[in-house]
Amino acid sequence: MSEESIARRCLNLAGLFESEVLVELMLRFWKHPLADEIDYRNDLLETANQVLERAVAGIQVIEPLKPEDTNLIAAIWYAESTGVINDEPEQSVEMIKARQKWLDQVRTSIPSCFGELD
Numbered sequence: 001m002s003e004e005s006i007a008r009r010c011l012n013l014a015g016l017f018e019s020e021v022l023v024e025l026m027l028r029f030w031k032h033p034l035a036d037e038i039d040y041r042n043d044l045l046e047t048a049n050q051v052l053e054r055a056v057a058g059i060q061v062i063e064p065l066k067p068e069d070t071n072l073i074a075a076i077w078y079a080e081s082t083g084v085i086n087d088e089p090e091q092s093v094e095m096i097k098a099r100q101k102w103l104d105q106v107r108t109s110i111p112s113c114f115g116e117l118d
Helices: 006-013 017-029 038-056 072-090 093-109
Strands: none
Touching: 006 038, 006 072, 017 038, 017 072, 038 072, 072 093
16 A cells, blocks of 8 residues: 555646546536536646645645545545635626535535545
8 A cells, every 4th residue: 555645646646637537527427517618627627736736735725634635526626616716706696606506516425535424
């Protein structure tokens, strides 16, 4: 078994094609309103990568998840949650609600990725 943290292993994975597939599947499965936008998907994965870099540096970004336990799914979720906040002035109320719905669905569908028990 590897002695690397989950965050470090996910950071290594984030640069692979498989992470792009994961983002695509997550957006489509939970019906994200921007799922068809290639630039959005690429930006989301890039931001998730930055989240993982912070976690590897020991910075906690998601409660109650320890930094070293931050995984790629949680990083993608966190990247989108900050995106919703940052993009809010430029978006319609409907778009914000649709993005928030996606966030809620991901977090409640797989709570173990967020250090929560179902």
